[in-house]
Amino acid sequence: MENPLTDKESAAIWIRVAAAWDIRPVFYYPLEDTSSRRDLLALETSLFHAADGVNQLRRALGAHGVDRCWEFHEFKHLPTKRIAIREWSAIYAGTERFWTSEPLDWLLYLSHEESITLGGAWLVEAFKRTEPRWRELLWKAGDPQFVQRSA
Numbered sequence: 001m002e003n004p005l006t007d008k009e010s011a012a013i014w015i016r017v018a019a020a021w022d023i024r025p026v027f028y029y030p031l032e033d034t035s036s037r038r039d040l041l042a043l044e045t046s047l048f049h050a051a052d053g054v055n056q057l058r059r060a061l062g063a064h065g066v067d068r069c070w071e072f073h074e075f076k077h078l079p080t081k082r083i084a085i086r087e088w089s090a091i092y093a094g095t096e097r098f099w100t101s102e103p104l105d106w107l108l109y110l111s112h113e114e115s116i117t118l119g120g121a122w123l124v125e126a127f128k129r130t131e132p133r134w135r136e137l138l139w140k141a142g143d144p145q146f147v148q149r150s151a
Contacts, residue, residue, distance in 0.1 A: 010080035
């Protein structure tokens with residue numbers, strides 16, 4: 001069940017999320033060299049889905065005690081919601097989205113570039129343990145021009 005936050009609640013939480021994850025206004029590219037975060041894993045969305053990544057992450061989050069999260073949208077006219085992890089979906093629907101929860105030690109980011117980025121050392125490691133082919137799922141892994149800086 002979705003639970004929308006007020007604009008005031010959303011803004012207060014977003015300030016903390018943006019600071020914790022080095023998310024700058026207007027544009028977010030988590031693998032750029034200027035990012036302070038190094039605990040990120042960017043994956044091709046289609047390959048992530050083919051590997052049952054949604055369920056793998058649901059299980060990892062559940063094992064870490066996470067059963068609800070906030071869903072933030074790129075466009076502020078869409079409400080921030082609190083959703084159950086079992087309802088989480090990484091389907092691009094015209095807006096980039098972020099998901100996290102207290103204590104802000106993990107993040108998921110879905111972009112229009114056909115990528116999903118996992119953030120947080122514990123979440124990245126949990127995914128790597130359950131997906132032995134994780135290197136094959138890396139975003140732009142087959143592009144020799146792309147410098148892969150994922151964890």
